[in-house]
Amino acid sequence: MKKNRGQSGIICLLLLLCGTVQARDQYELNTGWQCANIAAVKDKGETISNPAHTLTGWQPATVPGTVLTTLLNNKQVPDPFYGMNNEKIPDIYHTGNDHYTYWFVKDFTEQRPQNGRQVWLHFRGVNYGCDIYLNGQRVNKATHYGMFLRQTYNISNLLAKDGRNRLAVIIYPAATPGNPNGGQGGDGTIAKSVAHQYTAGWDWIQPIRDRNTGIWDKVTIERTGAVNLKNPHIITRVPGVRLPEGPQAPATVQVSAELENASGKSITGTLKYLLDGHTVSKKVTLPPHAVTEVQLPDYRLQQPRLWWPAGYGPQNLYPLQLQFTDAANALSDQETVQVGVREVQTPWNEFTRSRQVLVNGQKIFIKGGNWIISDAMLRFSKERYDAEVRFHRDMNLNLIRIWGGALTERPEFYEACDKYGLLVFQDFWFSGDCNGRWVDPMKKEDQWTRRQYPDDHGLVLRSIRDQVKMIRNYPSLAFWCGGNEITPPEDIIIPIKDSILPALDGTRYFFDYSNSDSMSYNFLGGNGDGPYGIQDLETFWAHRTFPFNSEIGSVGVGDYASLERFIPKENRIAPQYPGEVDSVWKYHKYIGYDGHIAPYGKAKDAKDFANKAQLVNYDQYRGLMEGFSAHMWEWYTGVIIWKTQNPWTAMRGQMYDYYLDPNACLYGLHNGSEPLHIMYNPVDGMVMAVNNTFTARRSMMMEVGLYDMEGRYKQLTQVFADIGPTTAKKYLSVKKAVDEARKEQGVFLRLRLLNTDKQVITENFYWLPDASGNYSGLQQMAPAKVQATAKRITKDSITVTLRNPANGPVAFFNRVAVVDAQTKQRVLPAFYSDNYISVMPGEERTVTVSYTPAGNNSTAIELYGWNVKEEYITVQ
Structure with a gap:
């Protein structure tokens, strides 16, 4: 949870950010850092961290950031996201770890606290190991290890009396960075550490040369009284079946928190919170030098304003201000949590044989996207998170799955998901590729050995406990998952299921792994994922796949403006099918559009190719979501697209590029996923509608018509239509008329639903090929004078x-x-x-x-x- 500086309880309330936790006095150490490679530093940490010690030859450092980010910002390496530049950067596997082992130093002003007050140093993420020194003294008694483990130190007695302090941190890369040999996660040994796996390379990214070594997340200083309030836990219970509007039955709010008494004596005081104008409190006595978890009385919230996934209702959030005051009513610490009142349930649908999602008692058809990470070099920001999650909301999706080869996302990501209504499916840090699910000749060690990765299972469990506490209060967080396409080892998964999650977060369903039978019964064979790549549109409608598909996806090349940002001019050469693909396109993981460009006419150049690719992009993702929605509750309870974004300049599986420029995939999904949608089945010519809202729609007028290549319109039918809530409905087939009209040049098909005021509620527009499968009419269209x-x-x-x-x-x-x-x-x-x-x-x-x-x-x-x-x- 994040805490920010504030001047009083009132100001804290005014400065609330969705999903964040705030304290009275906290600031971030995010500027003024310096760094040096270990080879250039002969002094020890005690000497380096002495404020009087002179730093000679050190350079500006980026914190939060990685070693590679610092080198890039200091212009010592080229941009690894452009062209073949990544090949010009030394890889840690070949250089040895010392090449990317760095000291980081920060001078800051902070007075030594008086009258029993405390000052705390927080690290929210370091990769991979570190030793910490402050003012000539070591802070951590033993070297810290683990990318997914926060660190907190009481530095009250280490601060300088004159307030001038120096923090020095040496960062060690993971012991086994792995051979980036082209395999998924390279040779797999990157997974021996408790860290993200993609940095050794994957089929959508080249290796990150330093494996993201560094102080990659926030470093903060916090001031409190003798008692530090931390890790609050808020649970909301919403019984029954609810609607977004109208009177609401009460909801129950359950609140607990950890109180750390840093003093040498017992302290009696009151833990209390303020929610919606009501106060709930409990008097407690805290033993010295101990952490006590305190459970407050349940609170019955009247007429709650509920939180809903996108498309189903508003994303209401309440500020909950939690405080600890001592016996004299002096405030020791306080935090504010944004609370979304909602309850997620996951019953088994016996008809589809898959998990079904209910929010506040209402069934939700899951339209999701797989998320890798915001930036492959961990250059995170609240603004970028907000933009990316907003794109997902704009696609009319309602879930994001965090893929297990990356990380537990940062709190700011979940804030954005709370804001925009995206449920989150959170994997832990395992993958079938690195962790031994399959025989793989690219891997260094056999399956039995890889099955036991990481090496330190105790560190995994400590990290899971910590990360669960960090993000468990976000209403958007809906599910936990053991890993991508594989479970963790047995001595890890059993504690997760039997002790860690029940104790720390007993309200969310846990999937053993991302395509497990507990999510979607695999009665079709195979590994449960896919298909991937371009499909004939009829495939999405007519061929049944897994009833809750965790990964199915296609292409995603951006338009020419996107390609210009990372492909040198001399390499902007249109791929030919069949034929060769330019080396830079290959390096950036291009997957072929094969013969799907040719029906629009052979691409004249890269710009023409990129423009025609957008037609394929739009059709693919609209068709994917329409096909799944057409069979909701019949074949499917949900689908998650592989994938919706890239944290690197890859050329596949993305609705927008690394630079946040959308392509037609996004708008194909925006169309095909809209809550009330009219659509055309290309297999049987059936006109259908899908209603992913809780409201029935009555007395609508359905219009079906054709436009030829000259713009002449022919109406096929106009009939009244209605549809119930959360359902798909067939109306009539127009296949014969459409096939007849399109056989010579192709045709445009327009579908519309109008309300009783004759206003268009929803509209869909298809371009259909001629009888040979070519878009011959499009290729001869006259200009339109817009x-x-x-x-x-x-x-x-x-x-x-x-x-x-x-x-x-x-x-x-x-x-x-x-x-x-x-x-x-x-x-x-x-x-x-x-x-x-x-x-x-x-x-x-x-x-x-x-x-x-x-x-x-x-x-x-x-x-x-x-x-x-x-x-x-x-x-x-």
Whole structure:
């Protein structure tokens, strides 16, 4: 949990951030660090940490950060995310660990506390080992090990009397960084440590050369009284079946916390919290030099404002202020937690033979995305987390799975998930690839040996206890999982299931591993994942896969603006099928679009290829989610896409690139995943609707019509339609009429649902190939003469309106982007209400763009489409 500085309880309440915990007095040590390689430092930690000692030849360091981040920021290595630059950086496996073993030093001002007050030093993440010194004295008695284990030290008596302090930390890489031999996790030995595995390389990333050695997460100083309040635990019980609106039955709030008495005498005081204007308290006596867990009385919250997943209701959050005061009513410490009142249940669906998710008693069809990590070099920020999770909300997803080869995400990630309504499925740090599920000739050791990774099982269990405490209060956190495609070793998984989670967090379901039978019964054979790569769209509709699929995915090349950011000009060469792929594309893990570009016409160059790839991207992800939604509760209770983002400049499985620029995958999902959605089954021509809300929709008008390549419209049918809550419904087949219309040149199919005021509720637009499977009509379309305007609504939002005159063709597949008016470079991140849109003749479409302005730079709108010329539009 995170604590931030505040001046009083009132100010703490005003400064609340979703999902965070705050204390009265805390600050981060995030600037002014210096570092030096161990080879250049002859002195010991006691000497280095003496404030009077002169540091000669040291350089600025990035903290939080890694050694490689510091070297990059000091221009000592090239950007490993660009081109083949990563090959120019020495790998730790070949250099030896000393090459990336560094001292980090920070001078700071903090007075030695008086009158029994305490000062604490917190490290939220170090990779992999460290020794810590302060003002000439060692802080940790034994070397710390483990990437996923927070550290806290009472430094009250180590602070300098004059308030001038020096902190010195030596960071050791993991003992076995692994051979980056091209295997998943290299030779697998990276998994001998309790750390993330992807840094030795995977099929979506090249190796991170220092394996992310460093002080990779926040370092903070906290001031408290004699009693430090820590690791609060909030549980909410929401019985019955609820709705987002209307009167609510009470919910129960259960609160506990750990109280550490740092003094040499017993202390009597009161632990209390304030929630929704009500106070709950308990008087306690704390023994000296001990940590006591205190359970407060249950509180019955009247008319609770509930927290819901995205698309189902609001994400209400309550500030809960927790305090400890002594017998004289003096405040010793306080923290504030943002509480989401919700309850998640996971019954077994006997019909689908898979786990089903209920939130507040209501069944939720899971539309999820697999998440690797925000940045492969651990350059995390609250702003980047917020943007990435917002993209997932904008895709109309409701769950993110944290893949086990990475890490327990940072608290700021869960804050964003709380804010945007994304449930979280959290793996622990194991993978079938490194931990021995399969025979693998790329691995150094056999399966029996790898099955027992990591080497220190006690460290794993300590780390799990700590990380559970760190993130258990977030309402978005819904599930724990033992690992990716494999369970942890038996002496780890049994304590997790039988003691750790029941004691520390007994409210969340634990999956043994990500594709276990307890999640989704595998009656089809295979390993339970996939398929991966481009599929014929009919596959998603007609071929049944696993009833709660944890990984199924496709491609994700960005548009040309994305490729320009990391592929040198000379390497921007369109892939040919069949044929060779450029070496830089290969290095960045390109997977082929194979023959799926050819139906649109052979790519003339890389830009043409990237533009045509967006048509495939959109169709693939819209079709994926439509096919699964069409069979919800019949075949499926959920699906999780592999994967939705990349923490590196990879060219696969991403809805937006590393630089946070979305591609058409995002908007295909945005369309196919919308809560109320009308859709077309390409197998039998059935028009269907899916309603992923709790409200029945009645007396809607369903319109089905065709546009030819000249823009002429033909209505196929117009009928009234209704649909119940959380269900999919078939209406009628238009296959015969559609097949007849498309056989020569292909055709556009438009589906709409209108309300009783004749307003469009939802719309879907398909481009269908000719009888041979080619888009011959698209290749011959006449230009559309779109009239585009852009109007500023607020300082950070713009509306873009596209008008397509009557008596012309459809203005097909238009990309809108906000750019710097002078440089024409895209402003990133930016969020679009929709994109890659088509405008019918005689109609208009409006897109809302929101973004964070950069200084006084003026902006313009970039527009281009399939048959719409590229232009830049002045914002009015």
